[in-house]
Amino acid sequence: MNDELYNKGMQTRRSVLGDAHVDKAEANKTDFDKDFQEYITNNAWGAVWSRPGLTKRERSLITIALLAALGHDEELAMHIRATKNTGATQDDVKEVLLHTAVYAGVPVANGAIKIAKKIFAEEKDQ
Known part of the structure; x- marks a missing residue:
């Protein structure tokens, strides 16, 4: 996992969706969906939503x-x-x-x- 991208993604995710939403999603994460949660945090939130364009x-x-x-x-x-x-x-x-x-x-x-x-x-x- 790219920690820098994940951390940037998590920061953006929290700023958009709010801490309560992200905290709930993180609390409900299981072994089944943890890879998916990491994927969306890295790619949707870290690589795309965090872009300056x-x-x-x-x-x-x-x-x-x-x-x-x-x-x-x-x-x-x-x-x-x-x-x-x-x-x-x-x-x-x-x-x-x-x-x-x-x-x-x-x-x-x-x-x-x-x-x-x-x-x-x-x-x-x-």
Whole structure:
């Protein structure tokens, strides 16, 4: 394992998803998925999310569009929640999902909008 890449990935992962989310994921890690967790920490968070070419806000919005387009609702919800850490606003998410409707389809965007509305309403109530 590349400790430097892993540490950079973990730092970025925590800054985007929050300590509570990452701590829970780490606590639930087993021998079965520890290699996968290391892989995503190294590659997604260390090698890609930590690159200087895009801001966390920009990466967040791209990720939301892709997850919505692919119908990955659980991951989409996680990344919509993470916008409070990335600098992406509700208006940013709204615009990305409207844009997603044009290129990935109205049903996909409709489902993603329902998820976003629920999350933003929950956050407002907290």
